């Protein structure tokens with residue numbers, strides 16, 4: 084069934100399958116994009132899983148390209164290609180929108196008017212939630228971890244600019260707040276408060292969107308990868324691991340399709356123990372009987388000074404990659420992961436199943452705008468600091 088209708092001068096085209104969602108979106112006056120709430124049909128190999136989401140909403144630009152990536156410093160026996168999941172969208176860029184296709188569908192089909200989630204102050208996940216909540220007519224609430232305790236100092240750089248432009252309600256909490264004992268109870272208290280004061284339901288998304296619902300984001304990306312020739316062209320997949328949902332989805336999908344590749348998540352927060360524990364929970368929640376340790380390789384040692392903290396080497400590496408290949412990495416996730424991958428290819432080549440490596444670029448572009456890298460870009464000796472005044476067209480600047 085298809086409906087076409089004009090709101091606020093914008094034409095919207097929506098295919099509805101559930102009457103409740105139909106009413107939900109019809110009542111919205113803010114929707115100005117094409118949305119598709121569709122029943123989710125898992126691939127044949129995932130049919131036996133438990134807790135398969137019933138619907139999906141199209142938010143990402145799928146079929147992101149894959150091509151060869153001639154990174155500096157690679158050993159000659161390896162060929163690295165890149166899957167551009169930083170191109171899943173502009174304001175929705177990165178891996179989080181893949182999970183949000185399932186999470187937001189659940190929010191809408193549960194009649195929620197609010198979405199509450201949490202993360203670091205520059206969280207890409209929170210920014211994606213802020214943007215797509217508004218695209219779907221929902222109110223975003225973000226519990227953000229930071230050292231800043233004065234709300235006037237928080238500013239609006241990087242992801243935070245997009246959060247604020249989308250009118251997300253932002254609640255600051257201490258940077259060290261653990262998820263289970265601090266963030267989750269706060270999100271629950273907020274949802275209770277919203278219900279009591281407005282009568283409206285909230286949908287809660289855990290850190291990074293990495294729960295049983297979000298897990299299906301990268302299970303379905305694996306299906307996309309297969310259609311792009313994954314089995315024929317690659318031996319290993321490498322990516323940045325931050326909350327474990329990307330790792331879990333890829334590892335489970337690879338396991339279900341015959342373990343043809345090896346899946347490597349480079350830890351940029353926590354450590355291998357933490358991620359295997361979390362992935363084991365996700366594996367159990369979809370009814371599988373396999374150990375994370377047997378289907379997923381989490382690589383420690385590349386977190387540097389810690390989550391969200393950059394070293395000069397890491398910042399220099401990001402600039403080396405952008406000036407030599409035109410691929411932009413971010414300081415929190417992909418910069419550390421690619422640097423780690425190059426290190427491991429050189430120092431531990433045996434940990435890879437073969438020599439055809441697919442690096443999954445998980446996004447993070449707005450993290451580059453938080454100011455961290457500015458001084459490095461402006462350093463006088465840097466290739467990024469070639470700026471000359473050209474006053475007269477006849478005098479070549481030297």
Ligand SMILES: *Cc1c(COP(=O)(O)O)cnc(C)c1O
Nearest residue numbers: 207325326327329416445446447
């Ligand atoms: C969140 C994020 C990751 C980590 O993905 P998880 O599924 O949370 O492990 C990697 N890269 C970027 C840019 C991210 O925003």
